[in-house]
Amino acid sequence: MLPIRDDRAHRTIPYVTWALLGLNLLLFLWDRQGRVFGPNLIFSDLAMRPSEVVGAIKGPDRFAIVTIFTSMFLHGSLLHLFGNGVFLMVFGPSVEAAMGSWRFALYYLGWGIFAAMTHTFVDPHSIVPTIGASGAIGGVLGAYFLLFPSSKIEIVIPILAFLSFEVAAYIVLGLWFAYQIFIPQEGVANWAHAGGFLAGMITVLLMGGRAVILLGREQEFEDDDDA
DSSP states (O other), X not given: OEEXXXXXXXXXXXXXXXXXXXXXXXXXXXXXXXXXXXXXXXSGGGSBOHHHHHHHHHSSOOHHHHHHHHGGGOOSSHHHHXXXXXXXXXXXXXXXXXXXXXXHHHHHHHXXXXXXXXXXXXXXXOOSOBOOSHHHHHXXXXXXXXXXXXXXXXXXXXXXXXXXXXXXXXXXXXXXXXXXHHSOOTTOOHHHHHHHHHHXXXXXXHTTXXXXXXXXXXXXXXXXXXX
């Protein structure tokens, strides 16, 4: 199940969302010296390893703490980058329009850090490198879940000859969150995804909830029936 677009039209340009997409792509190519299908070469030491983060918190060498931040801008493969990019492109613009670009940028980084720490808390002894924007994007999804639950999301199912149809956002995102909890995948930081999602929801609640955030932001959307 792959989202294609939501039904929200924006009057503003999602500069931060596009900047994040561009930065992730740039670092992906830089990391592989332009070889799209090659291994990561330059930034491999900037991946996060939970056991090293725990050690850095307790010990004198603090470098591993930096990887909590750097790891969210690295990706393991073109498919990994593409999947994260699609979710950010579909859900990011609406959340950015609702929160404002600068706040969205700061919250995105915060969601990524919270996601990384959730993964570290659940599996503190892991030495497996953890990379990807999925945790931060999980925060975007969690915020969208509370801000625009009734929006329609067009999705496609590749195994059904790319059959497309529309589903309410709360169903799509609710299933995504449940998948992270109940169907964990080998080699995937599912708890980072779930942690990011919860961080996005908590952010919306701490900001006063959906009604407070969207109050006065009607001009950001061309057709905001849900505001």
